[in-house]
Amino acid sequence: MTYKAPLKDMLFVMNELAGLSTVNTLPGCEDATADTVEAVLEENAKFCANVVAPLNHSSDKEPSFWHDGQVTTSKGFKDAFKGFAQAGWQGVQHPTDFGGQGLPKLVATPCIEMLNASSISFALVALLSDGAIEALLTAGSDEQKATYLEPLVSGKWTGTMNLTEPQAGSDLAAVRTRAVPQGDGTYKVFGTKIFITYGEHDLTENIVHLVLARTPSAPPGVKGISLFIVPKFLVNADGSLGARNDAHCVSIEHKLGIKASPTAVLQFGDNGGAIGTLVGEENRGLEYMFIMMNAARFGVGLQGIGLAERSYQQAVAFAKDRVQSRDLAGSAGPVSIIHHPDVRRMLMSMRSQVEAARALAYVGAGISDVAHHHDDAAVRASNLAVYEYLVPIIKGWSTEMSQDVTRDGVQVHGGMGFIEETGAAQHYRDAKILTIYEGTTxxxxxxxxxxxxxxxxxxxxxxxxxxxxxxxxxxxxxxxxxxxxxxxxxxxxxxxxxxxxxxxxxxxxxxxxxxxxxxxxxxxxxxxxxxxxxxxxxxxxxxxxxxxxxxxxxxxxxxxxxxxxxxxxxxxxxxxxxxxxxxxxxxxxxxxxxxx
Amino acid sequence: MTYKAPLKDMLFVMNELAGLSTVNTLPGCEDATADTVEAVLEENAKFCANVVAPLNHSSDKEPSFWHDGQVTTSKGFKDAFKGFAQAGWQGVQHPTDFGGQGLPKLVATPCIEMLNASSISFALVALLSDGAIEALLTAGSDEQKATYLEPLVSGKWTGTMNLTEPQAGSDLAAVRTRAVPQGDGTYKVFGTKIFITYGEHDLTENIVHLVLARTPSAPPGVKGISLFIVPKFLVNADGSLGARNDAHCVSIEHKLGIKASPTAVLQFGDNGGAIGTLVGEENRGLEYMFIMMNAARFGVGLQGIGLAERSYQQAVAFAKDRVQSRDLAGSAGPVSIIHHPDVRRMLMSMRSQVEAARALAYVGAGISDVAHHHDDAAVRASNLAVYEYLVPIIKGWSTEMSQDVTRDGVQVHGGMGFIEETGAAQHYRDAKILTIYEGTTxxxxxxxxxxxxxxxxxxxxxxxxxxxxxxxxxxxxxxxxxxxxxxxxxxxxxxxxxxxxxxxxxxxxxxxxxxxxxxxxxxxxxxxxxxxxxxxxxxxxxxxxxxxxxxxxxxxxxxxxxxxxxxxxxxxxxxxxxxxxxxxxxxxxxxxxxxx
Structure with a gap:
């Protein structure tokens, strides 16, 4: 159940299909030379394979657990996240102004794939932070940026997205959480949010919740939703932590898969009100949230690709190792099952879909870089339109694909695939969330x-x-x-x-x-x-x-x-x-x- | 998470497509009048819905467990099996000579579907007994029939199929278990069998293991395999139980699904040899086992259909109940999600595939009845050929279908589907075994x-x-x-x-x-x-x-x-x-x- 990053295919796609040599001529992307990119990917691959990938199965067996409002993450996660943060991996695609590496999305993309192939449960905390960073970069005030961005980019703190409420699944018009202005520029937030990924954990000292809520004067429906920062601990002017905020995790879910990632029910304001600050303008919360969502949707597509790659690698290893039945075209003794045509058909189906989805996603990332960095506004606009067309396809198709692939991944293992110890079944379970969260297919x-x-x-x-x-x-x-x-x-x-x-x-x-x-x-x-x-x-x-x-x-x-x-x-x-x-x-x- | 047997569709298919009115003119099938059949199905539906279906989710949460060679089944299973046996449901399709109801396969088929829709984990013990009964009816000696059939048909004892060994998954040529003749008509059996469904349990006082093994003089490969009866407890001449046989459960598997059904590793002969008797002739074991397998394969197809039906029913209930987002064609408030076209598409996909697979399986069952009961040998032969063509399709396609359907079943639930408490995820997990056991797709x-x-x-x-x-x-x-x-x-x-x-x-x-x-x-x-x-x-x-x-x-x-x-x-x-x-x-x- 090891994982070896498919660097060769990744670099082939980046260089030959996704236009790395064009991307690294764009203003601000010049550092992403072919050599630098290869070095970054190799380092990332090592970290993922050596530090994160070994945690995937053990953390599924011993998931994060809740006790008295606290969540203890799976064994090894804390050290792994510390290593992740220290190596600067959270900041790959974020601006150097806030401590990031400032690399193009095309370079961050294989890094995200690798991290998710290693452990989706682990990678989720980073994915959510990416979304929070994007939203603050777009809509945050200078003060908010100064306070929150550097700790998020460095991995000192993490971020969350608080959309869903018990009565409102995909339907954000039904959001009821209230934010009451206090006259001092802050708001008191009251409400219940569910399905909050890493809504509580022990990996970092603070958690920056981005929360959709309604102000008292807000119009009904999606046009009356605003976005608030509600940190777990309030932050003092000097950046040090202040009082514990009134945002508490009352339980976490017992899930089919991604068991190591805590999925929290968060209660805001049960003890007087959770203190938050408005991000951007009132009633434009949905718009800002879509910035997070779009980044996250692309990222979830990569989760599907990474998971499918992992499942494929495991199936290939088993198929080469497992000796059973004679070769159809020969009369000698039993052979490894990779010689059997239907096993091979399944492996090729897995492989071809992973490679296709990877290529499409990376091509999309390259287009996104052009859309954001090209100096010609018309070129930016036309590329943005193509990228935005591709995002739902990359998210939807790659994740549906991951369910086909992980199903075949179990099937290649035969009876052993159904035994949890083998590990193939975990991929099948983990895959099922990907077509649901960040917007169903x-x-x-x-x-x-x-x-x-x-x-x-x-x-x-x-x-x-x-x-x-x-x-x-x-x-x-x-x-x-x-x-x-x-x-x-x-x-x-x-x-x-x-x-x-x-x-x-x-x-x-x-x-x-x-x-x-x-x-x-x-x-x-x-x-x-x-x-x-x-x-x-x-x-x-x-x-x-x-x-x-x-x-x-x-x-x-x-x-x-x-x-x-x-x-x-x-x-x-x-x-x-x-x-x-x-x-x-x-x-x-x-x-x-x-x-x- | 209730289950209501789709009796209307079942009866429609039996009467209009599968030829019940022809089947009940066949010699030995005359009792299966339309009225009788309807009454049998209604009774069976009640038992399944009221007694078995409520155990499905609870038994998944608290599966059977192993302790010191014993397996304790999930809460409620023991009473349910007692009720199942007492009502005569194990004997629906078996000969009246041995205490069965002697009804045609076409009538047993919806009963098997209903039991599996209620709980595959529970139904498996009955399915395995059916297979053992078929094999003994075909190849057992008069003495073996007299000893074992009536207790199996009545549900006093249960049966198992022992094929797989650690080194031999689907490849029966690799079977190594040995059977050494003792000169008194018995054999001592030595070997390890894995993946033995209900290989150990506490539902009945005895278990009749049917075991593939090689005699010392056997040729290599599949032509040297014989079939043995190795009961858990030896049986005295008067039918009472004798000594504990040397066949022991050393562990059970931790599985992706069907968790309530114990999947045993059985060790034969570690303490001197497990005593068994040869079924039929030496070296013809594979042939007899195929009788069990063919019956079981058809039954596994029905498991797929039953499970898919259950998943469909649960998705429909959720889709009617869950209110979210406006109707696309209207501007009023939120509606139940069954109004949303893609939810409807998933439900129709589930429904249409379940109905198609059911119709095909029942048509197959009717053909099997003609193949076994018609008085014209030529008619029997031609129908048998058609039935045998259909068996791998009914098994393979219905079970692959069940994985498509249960995946959609989770998806219809959105985020709730990923939470184990909802129950939709269990179907997705349970389905995965169906394309593997009794022969992969x-x-x-x-x-x-x-x-x-x-x-x-x-x-x-x-x-x-x-x-x-x-x-x-x-x-x-x-x-x-x-x-x-x-x-x-x-x-x-x-x-x-x-x-x-x-x-x-x-x-x-x-x-x-x-x-x-x-x-x-x-x-x-x-x-x-x-x-x-x-x-x-x-x-x-x-x-x-x-x-x-x-x-x-x-x-x-x-x-x-x-x-x-x-x-x-x-x-x-x-x-x-x-x-x-x-x-x-x-x-x-x-x-x-x-x-x-």
């Missing part, structure tokens, strides 16, 4: 349909499909069965995706329920087609390397074979999805409530 | 490809496809968008299935690894197409009922809509699967072991 799909497709009449989607078509032309110019198969599957995929984008844009007004009946399938289709696209691009690069006599032909040949597998086995689902989306809403909507 | 697929398709050149498969085509003709004759969509999807499906059957039959000799690269996908394709076929037949019956003014139009309309959903959303996967099977082996097989 349906919420991602709503975003993809509404804000990302209908709003611009499908223009961004079609511009991306245009890029897919350029790749198809290059594929058509290649010879050989592999490229022929990839070309055919990708072409069918892009036709299907285009038809669906047009269907969505055309029917939203007249048949909104019909369109949303297929929203998750549209997200899946987009993931498959764009995943197939980046794999096709990878195969083209690999062929060029082989043709150019590049040394590592084994790696490049495997990349082409993996792209071929993805085309034949995954991309071929596209046409069926198109029919299900365009023709399938009648069956979704036909039954009355009583008929269920 | 790949093992089922091997059977489907090898024995069931290649051996007769695809003749049986094509005869079934011929029946599908007859249904297509009836669909074409119907009007309306629903039947048009169902017709189109089923036609595309049958074309795909036929092409794959031909590919498999034609390429087995020249490209065995290529064919087996797609074996599981072939199984899935067959499940989808045959599931779509029985749903299409159900829709035709429903339309005829509506046209005939039959009272329950709501039920029949829902059936048509559900068939339509299945056609648009599930059957449309067929063409992609065909390409993956026929074109996709290159990608499966391309990598060397080192490249993984």
């Amino acid at each position: 349906a919420i991602q799909a709503n975003d993809l349909v509404g804000r990302k497709t209908v709003r611009d009449g499908g223009a961004v989607a079609k511009s991306i499909i245009g890029q897919v078509r350029e790749t198809e032309a290059l594929l058509a110019a290649q010879g050989g069965a592999d490229f022929k198969a990839i070309h055919r599957a990708l072409s069918e995929g892009s036709v299907a995706l285009e038809a669906v984008v047009e269907y969505v844009a055309a029917n939203m007004k007249t048949d909104i329920k019909g369109v949303f009946s297929g929203s998750v399938l549209y997200l899946k289709l987009a993931g498959i087609v764009l995943g197939g696209w980046v794999m096709a691009r990878a195969a083209l690069v690999a062929q060029a390397k082989i043709d150019g006599g590049d040394g590592d032909a084994g790696f490049y040949k495997a990349k082409i074979a993996t792209a071929r597998f993805f085309a034949d086995h995954i991309l071929t689902q596209a046409s069926g999805l198109r029919t299900a989306i365009v023709e399938g809403s009648a069956g979704v909507l036909a039954l009355t409530e009583d008929q269920f | 790949a093992i089922q697929a091997n059977d489907l490809v090898g024995r069931k398709t290649v051996r007769d050149g695809g003749a049986v498969a094509k005869s079934i496809i011929g029946q599908v085509r007859e249904t297509e003709a009836l669909l074409a004759a119907q009007g309306g968008a629903d039947f048009k969509a169902i017709h189109r999807a089923l036609s595309e499906g049958s074309v795909a299935l036929e092409a794959v059957v031909e590919y498999v039959a034609a390429n087995m000799k020249t490209d065995i690894k290529g064919v087996f690269s797609g074996s599981v996908l072939y199984l899935k394709l067959a499940g989808i197409v045959l599931g779509g076929w029985v749903m299409a037949r159900a829709a035709l019956v429903a339309q005829a009922k509506i046209d005939g003014g039959d009272g329950d139009a709501g039920f029949y309309k829902a059936k048509i809509a559900t068939a339509r959903f299945f056609a648009d959303h599930i059957l449309t996967q067929a063409s992609g699967l065909r390409t993956a099977i026929v074109e996709g082996s290159a990608g499966v097989l391309a990598l060397t072991e080192d490249q993984f």
Whole structure:
């Protein structure tokens, strides 16, 4: 159950598909030279593999626990987080002004993948801090930035996101937590928040809660939500800790997976009011929270990729080790099960989907860097639009994929997979949260349909499909069965995706329920087609390397074979999805409530 | 987390699709009149819902545990099993000669589904006993039958299947357990068996282990395996219990799911040898074990169906109850989430797959009854061939389906689904074993490809496809968008299935690894197409009922809509699967072991 970071694939994707050599010419990104990046990734890989990955299984067996308002995290977490903070890993992508390394998102992305492959439960605390930092950078006052950012970036403190309430799951319009102004610039916060990841823990001396609440004058619904900082301990002017704030963890959840990460119920204001300060302007909380959410959604996509990679590595190791039954094509004794075609099919399915999702996410990260750092505003804007189109796909598709992959990961192990000691089952359990938190797949799909497709009449989607078509032309110019198969599957995929984008844009007004009946399938289709696209691009690069006599032909040949597998086995689902989306809403909507 | 048996759908399928009115004209099946069957099912439904279903969640929280060689089952199991036995439910399908009810398999089938929907962990003990009974009925001596059958059929004792050993998972050729003849007709058995479901428990006073082992003169491989009865307590001539046998449970497993069912490691012969008697002839053990396995495989298919039904019911109840967010088409306040299209899509996906798998399994059970009871040997033989073709599909597809369904079942619950207290997560965990035990999906697929398709050149498969085509003709004759969509999807499906059957039959000799690269996908394709076929037949019956003014139009309309959903959303996967099977082996097989 070890983990070895797939640095070779990561660097291949960064250099050949995600445009590292372009990103590191952007203003502020010049430090991210190829050599520096490789060194950073190697160091990060060592830390993750040696310090964090060994905690994954033991912390699942002995999860964090609650006692009298305190949460004790799993054995080893405290030291690991100290090491994480001291090495500066929390700050990889954050500004140097606040103690960060100031590296581009494209470089932070593999670091986040590695940390999550090592232990999602552990990585979550860092992911939540990233979100809090993003929100404060965007909307915090200078004083708030001065007080909170440096300790968050350094890992001295951690951050949380407090959205959900018992009566309001995905529906933020229903938020009831109150924030009452005290006349001195502070507010008293009252309410209950649930599902607060690392809402309480013993890793750091303070926790910075970012809390959605309503002021007394707030309008109803999502337009009346404001964002507040409510620290666990108040912070004195000199940065030292003051009084314990009235924000207490009353319990943590008993969960299917990610058991080592405490999921807290937080009670604000039961003893007079939790003291908080407003972030940005009143009633704009949702907007700021979306900054955290978007960063976090991309990060959850990486969780899916990291977890799937871990599950794949474990399955490969087992399949090479476990000797059972004869080779179908031979009569000698029993062989390792990696020789059996269906085991191999599962491993290739896992591998190809992980590689495709990784490539898509990293390409997205590169686009995000251009969107944030390019000196031409028009270039920034067009790249931002593409990035924002990709975020729900990266989050939704990578996490759904992780559930397919971890299921196969158990299956490869046979009966041993069902035994908890083996560790494969933990990945299957852990994966299930990823399609739920930071917005369920349906919420991602709503975003993809509404804000990302209908709003611009499908223009961004079609511009991306245009890029897919350029790749198809290059594929058509290649010879050989592999490229022929990839070309055919990708072409069918892009036709299907285009038809669906047009269907969505055309029917939203007249048949909104019909369109949303297929929203998750549209997200899946987009993931498959764009995943197939980046794999096709990878195969083209690999062929060029082989043709150019590049040394590592084994790696490049495997990349082409993996792209071929993805085309034949995954991309071929596209046409069926198109029919299900365009023709399938009648069956979704036909039954009355009583008929269920 | 209650369970209400779907008696209406069960009876619809039995009467309208699976031919109960034909089955109960078969010799020995005359008692299974429509009225009797309905009464039996209603009684069974009550027992399952009232006695067993309430134990499912509590027994997951407090599983069976091992102490000093003894296994204590979860609270309530002992009384429930006593009630189960006393009511005669163990004997539903077993001969009246040995105290059973002698009802057809078609009638036992919904009973097994209901018991498994109530608690797979509980139902397993009965399923294993069924297998032991089948094996003894087929191969046991008169003395063995007289000694063991009546106590097994009555539920006084239970049975187990002992195949797997630490070094031999699915590969029975590797079995090492030894059986040494003692010259008095008995054998001493020595060896370790793992993954023995209910290998030890406190539900009954004795346990009848059926054990695969090798005699000293046995040839190597699967041709040298014999089957032995090794009871936990030896049985005196008068049926009373004698000495404790040398078969001991040394531990039980800590598992992902079905935690209440003890999975034992059994040690035979550590204290001088466990005394056993040979079942049937020496070296024919595998053949007899396959009798148990085939019955058990069908039963595991029903576990998938029952579990998926339970998960569906729980998701529906939550979706009707949970109020969150506004209706997309309205501006009023928040609505129950069943109004949201993607929740509805998940529920319809769950529902349609459960109904399709149920219909296919029950149709299979009816065919099995004809195969075993018809007075014309030729009719028996042709039906047996069809039944045996269906068994790996019913097992493999229904169980894979149950993993899709239980995953959606968690997803419908959102964050609550990830909390163990909700109960949805248990189904997701429990489902994962179903594609593994009694032969993994790949093992089922091997059977489907090898024995069931290649051996007769695809003749049986094509005869079934011929029946599908007859249904297509009836669909074409119907009007309306629903039947048009169902017709189109089923036609595309049958074309795909036929092409794959031909590919498999034609390429087995020249490209065995290529064919087996797609074996599981072939199984899935067959499940989808045959599931779509029985749903299409159900829709035709429903339309005829509506046209005939039959009272329950709501039920029949829902059936048509559900068939339509299945056609648009599930059957449309067929063409992609065909390409993956026929074109996709290159990608499966391309990598060397080192490249993984």
